[in-house]
Amino acid sequence: MMSSFEDILRTVGSEVQEVLQNVNTAALAYAAEQLNSGRRMFVMGEGRSGLAGKMFAMRLMHGGYDVYAAGETITPAIQENDLLIVLSGSGKTPGLVHAAEKAVDSGASLLVFTTDPGSPLGKLSEGNVKIPAATKYRREEEPDTIQPLGNQFDQSLHLMLDALIIYAQEQNGSEDNDAFFARHSNLE
Template identity: 55%
Template sequence: MKEVIHTVAHEINQVLAEVNEDQAKQLSSYIEDAKRIFVTGEGRSGLMGKAFAMRLMHGGYEVFVTGETITPNIENGDLLIAISGSGSTQAICYFAEKAKELGARISAVTTNANSRLAKISDNVLLVPAATKKRLSGEPDTIQPLGNQFDQSLHLLLDAIIIYTINQSKKTDNDKMTAKHANLE
């Protein structure tokens, strides 16, 4: 068991070490500049997106997740963060195209720089991890499906929030704690 744990941790460290710092900083800049932030993703990428959205809310950002009943319309000046490992998830690409038509900025988080989603987007944050499709050029992994992408994504997006909050100095742990759910 310990060997599997160490291998998974090592794989994620390798993926995160290969992330382009400028791409991550660009997403941070887009977050700071956005009027409102919308996050979209399907399946496990969507779950990681929801965790990211929650942390953005704790950080004091106005953020929504697509598909929720309280999500308003996207507008000019907003940011759509579109997460798709393959960059070809049909619904995510549609949302990105529609948001762009309406004047929103699009930031793709994907493994595929040549994907439909990447081509639509204003900036792309590449996560050099394996997906369930196991395309050529993706790293080897002992993990099934898109686990390597999902886990790396979670840690990378958390790092971007920490970086963004530290740069903006708009909030601190006490303010974030005050925004934490209290109906629990």
């Protein structure tokens, strides 16, 4: 049976809303404290989570934070007291785990956004935010979704990260749209 486009939109929207309503707000408040700690931040993920990470890093830059997208050619070395933010649905992507281990060995702090706080990345981190969404693995504890692969995780992650920046900015003495716009790219 074929669904209508309206039914699909409604279902996807409701799935993402349910995930967002089940994110632990105390964990998000901790994440906002980390964003507002004044440290340099490095954001990384792979695949679509990596794309969400680049969007997050861009919005952090617009908010006046000292942030880098890890893996870019102009990204400096991570150092003691820096913050590495890793986005990984499974929490076990080998390249991300390796990078997180190197960051921790360098004395940096680690903040992880994942569906599995008990994963290798979750265990390495000082704090993690659980995104209770489905991944491509469809583990028993994950919610049902009509969406393929990790779409539910990536979409929920993106919206939650945007909300996190809004919250962090409010805690930090909110900047308005004009302040964000002043840091927006103007070479286009």
